[in-house]
Amino acid sequence: MRRFNRFYTNLIGALDYGRHLYTPFTLTEARVLYELAHHERVDAADLRSSLSLDAGYLSRLLGKFEHRELISRGRSEEDPRRQRITLTEGGREAAGLLEERSQESAGTLLQDLPPADRARLVASMRTIRAVLGEEPADTGARDSPAPSVTLRTSRPGDLGWMVERNAALYAAEYGFDLSYEALVARIVAEYAEDFDPRRDRTWIAELGGTGAPSDAEPAGATGATAERVGAVMCVRDGRPGVARLRLLLVEPGARGHGVGRQLVDACVDFAREAGYREMVLWTNSVLGAARGIYQRAGFELVGESPHHSFGQDLVGQDWRLSL
Template sequence: MTSQPPQRPEVVVRQADRPGDLGWTVMAHGEIYHRQFEWDASFEALVAQIVADYATDHDPAREGAWIAEVDGERVGCVLCVAGDEPAVAKLRILLVAPTARGLGVGSRLVERCVTFARDAGYRQITLWTNDVLASARRIYEGAGFVLTDEEPHHSFGHDLVGQNWTLDLSVTTTATGN
């Protein structure tokens, strides 16, 4: 009797337009970052503000939010919002739940965000992250983002190093990963 290899779980990236999607985004960030890095509730408050700003006043032609699901369960999210300059978008609050890491979820979310930004007419997309988020940095590098600067800061109850990354959307890049 031959056994079949286990099937890879189905990953779906969809718009974050269902009841509970935005609330899940805030809750998952708070819980996961507390468990992994012992970040305090000020981080969850930051995510809540970003999500609230998006929810109450976004332009669907220029801003979007996506949820990744594995076998019908939410496991990741990302937002693309307008930056401070008209030609610049921001990738915000990328998250992949620990149970879904290694399935290409993060790369797919970033790819969806970058494609949306390019299609919306942005020339550049930026993001801010922290150096302790090594897996996310590898995803950003794989998508073609370049580290532009770093600065130490004290946030979320810890001394961290913030990083700004930029992707020039006029250059065609190929994201690595699944």
């Protein structure tokens, strides 16, 4: 955590005392101006609370702003004991300059990232805020439109990507060892060697593309900005009339866009059209987000048992859906 803090504060120039965003203001002064510019009514007590500032320090800072004719101070209409802070015309100009520089700074950080990486970065930031306890805010129209998600069937190279991403993500998020990569490689190899287009299917989810191409279109037809962000398989289970859902994967940066739900829905729809009577899957209890997707799709938990696999103590679960 400390290493990340050092990296990020240096990246955004937070330690450039006295010239935050190349303006005459410190980072704290800039935050106060931001709060004043983005709220219709602000009292000094509100600023102390929202920014966790010492009362004496805030009083000196506001005195400095008043001397520079950036703010005016008066009694609150709701409570005469409270001090109402209002930006002057000069203060609004200063806040506007800070907003413009802030937008430019963020744009510089993001401009060279492909859309999928931008989505990953923003999703990771939301995750940090949520895990550390920040209440969700209604940002309204300031939020950018969600990147588009498209599904397509697999092409050459996709199966290898599925092995690599499953191994890397499960190692990073759950500590799975090399035996999990070996299992995924065997599943993918068996699928490729015994593939029946009437009974088997793999879907790849892409984020940021311009639309889903037909299966006849060449790889890359969704546009240079499309990135693979998820996958799932429907395969024969070995028992008559039973399909098995396997290897559901959603990249961290694409979570929250409905990718997992779309992949599972496509899998279930295909199984119905192919004439399967039921669909089954095996997962582990630690995969909470995936289990939620299965439940919403109508799967029911039919059995579970503890096991030691992939270097971890786990609880395996069997799920079933009547088609």
